[in-house]
Amino acid sequence: QVQHFILVVAAQDTGHPALSSTVTVYFNVLDLNDNAPIFDPMSYSDEVFENITVGSSVLSVSATDQDSGVNGQVIYSIAGGDEKNQFSISQNGTIYTQAPLDREEQSFYNLVVHAEDMALPPDTRHSSTVQVTIILRDVNDMAPEFVTPNETTVAENTPVNTVVMAIKAHDRDEGRNSYIEYSLEPMANNRFSLGPVDGLLRISSPLDREEQANYTLLVTARDRGNPPNAHTLKIWLNVQDENDNSPIFDPKQYSSSVPENASIGLSVLQVSATDADEDLNGRVRYSIVAGDKNR
Numbered sequence: 001q002v003q004h005f006i007l008v009v010a011a012q013d014t015g016h017p018a019l020s021s022t023v024t025v026y027f028n029v030l031d032l033n034d035n036a037p038i039f040d041p042m043s044y045s046d047e048v049f050e051n052i053t054v055g056s057s058v059l060s061v062s063a064t065d066q067d068s069g070v071n072g073q074v075i076y077s078i079a080g081g082d083e084k085n086q087f088s089i090s091q092n093g094t095i096y097t098q099a100p101l102d103r104e105e106q107s108f109y110n111l112v113v114h115a116e117d118m119a120l121p122p123d124t125r126h127s128s129t130v131q132v133t134i135i136l137r138d139v140n141d142m143a144p145e146f147v148t149p150n151e152t153t154v155a156e157n158t159p160v161n162t163v164v165m166a167i168k169a170h171d172r173d174e175g176r177n178s179y180i181e182y183s184l185e186p187m188a189n190n191r192f193s194l195g196p197v198d199g200l201l202r203i204s205s206p207l208d209r210e211e212q213a214n215y216t217l218l219v220t221a222r223d224r225g226n227p228p229n230a231h232t233l234k235i236w237l238n239v240q241d242e243n244d245n246s247p248i249f250d251p252k253q254y255s256s257s258v259p260e261n262a263s264i265g266l267s268v269l270q271v272s273a274t275d276a277d278e279d280l281n282g283r284v285r286y287s288i289v290a291g292d293k294n295r
Contacts, residue, residue, distance in 0.1 A: 033071040033119040036126035037063035044113075045133035050103035051141065058134055061093045063115035065126075070118040079129060080112035087111060087134075095132065103136040104172040140177040140225030144169040151236045156209040157244060164192070167199040169221035169231065177225040185218035192217060192237075201235075209239040210276040243281040247273035 005026070012020035039061065046059040065072040076089045086099040087109070095111070111134065116127035146169045154164050171178040184194035184201075192215070193204040201217075215237040222230040249271060256269040275282040 033067050033117065033123040033126065035066040035071075035117075036128050037065045037074045037115040037117055039063045039113075039115065039128060039130040043131050043133070045135070047135045047137050048101075049139055050101050050136040051139045052097055052101060054097050054100060056097055058087070058095045058097060059132070060095070061089075061113050061115075061130060061132060063093070063128065063130070065117050067117065067119075070120055071123065073118045074115050075118060077114045077116075078111055079114035081110045081132075089113065095134075101136055103138050103174075104142060107136050109134040138174045138177055140173055140223065140227070140229060142172045142177075143229035143231045144171045144180050144221035144223055145231065146219075146221065146233045148233075150233055151238070153238045153240050154203070154207065155240045155242055156207045157242045158203055158207065160203050160206060162203050164201045164203060164237065165235075167194070167201055167219055167221075167233075167235075169199070169233075171221075171223050171229075173223065173225065177223055179224040180221050181224070183220045183222065185220070191215065194219065207239050209241050209278075210245060212239065214238045241278045241281055243277055245276040245281075247275045247284045249273045 007025040008022055009025055010020055010022045012018050040063075044059055044061055048056075048058055052058075061076065063074050063076075065074055075091055076093050078087060078089055078095075084099065086097060086101060087095055088098045089095050095113075109132075111132040112129050113132050114127060114129050116125055119125045146167070148165065148168050152165045154162075158164075167182060169180050169182075171180055180199075181196050182194050182199045183196060184192065191203065191205050191207060193202050194200070195202075199221075201219075217235040217237060218232055219235055220230055220232045222228050250273070254269055254271055258266065258268050262268075271286065273284050273286070275284055
């Protein structure tokens with residue numbers, strides 16, 4: 001708008017001949033603070049990586065005020081959406097980070113930026129706000145975390161290819177950084193196999209508790225980030241006993257002699273049998289099943 005006017009005023013008499021003169025009049029228009037700052041555009045958004053360095057600029061906002069002098073000078077502040085004070089704004093409208101960001105803790109921010117003119121009393125200051133959306137892009141800074149127990153039990157006669165347990169891990173990253181592949185360290189005599197995608201642990205060859213009663217498996221969950229992150233879980237697998245062994249006498253044949261006038265209750269000989277099973281399955285009871293017709 002025009003801030004001053006220059007007028008030329010002429011005065012003329014009615015005589016003959018008419019005489020006249022002119023004067024220059026200067027008008028200065030004094031500003032009244034009657035405009036508020038206006039943001040252009042009306043909203044802002046940008047994406048930054050979550051590991052952005054503290055003190056880095058994120059984006060810049062701009063508001064203009066049609067008034068003049070201090071009435072048209074604008075100062076900025078963050079009025080909302082930054083509860084943890086992770087951002088700051090300079091007086092040229094540039095937003096900076098002032099604390100570390102973590103996408104896994106908060107993935108986006110809706111900041112409210114306030115612009116206010118610097119009018120002096122008695123004029124009233126005017127202001128406006130704009131929404132600024134900041135979206136954090138993922139960085140592969142999280143390793144998979146297992147959510148399954150680290151101990152399980154399986155019966156020794158379980159058929160081959162039976163699922164022993166479903167191993168599961170979660171990765172708090174997103175996209176490829178959160179995709180997980182599972183692997184089993186080559187050990188345990190190749191008795192087990194692990195699905196790389198579904199994490200299903202299966203029996204790949206028969207188990208025999210009497211041969212090996214427990215196994216220690218090392219399972220690794222690795223994401224597809226570049227570079228990838230991984231976490232290893234140690235699983236204790238106990239083989240549960242089944243009564244699949246018979247008692248065995250050692251030796252397999254016994255002999256003894258006893259006088260015909262031996263008193264009742266006399267100990268003649270002692271036999272011994274062992275059972276490879278455990279607990280009640282391995283406890284042995286003895287009985288005479290044949291050869292004693294007079295009992």
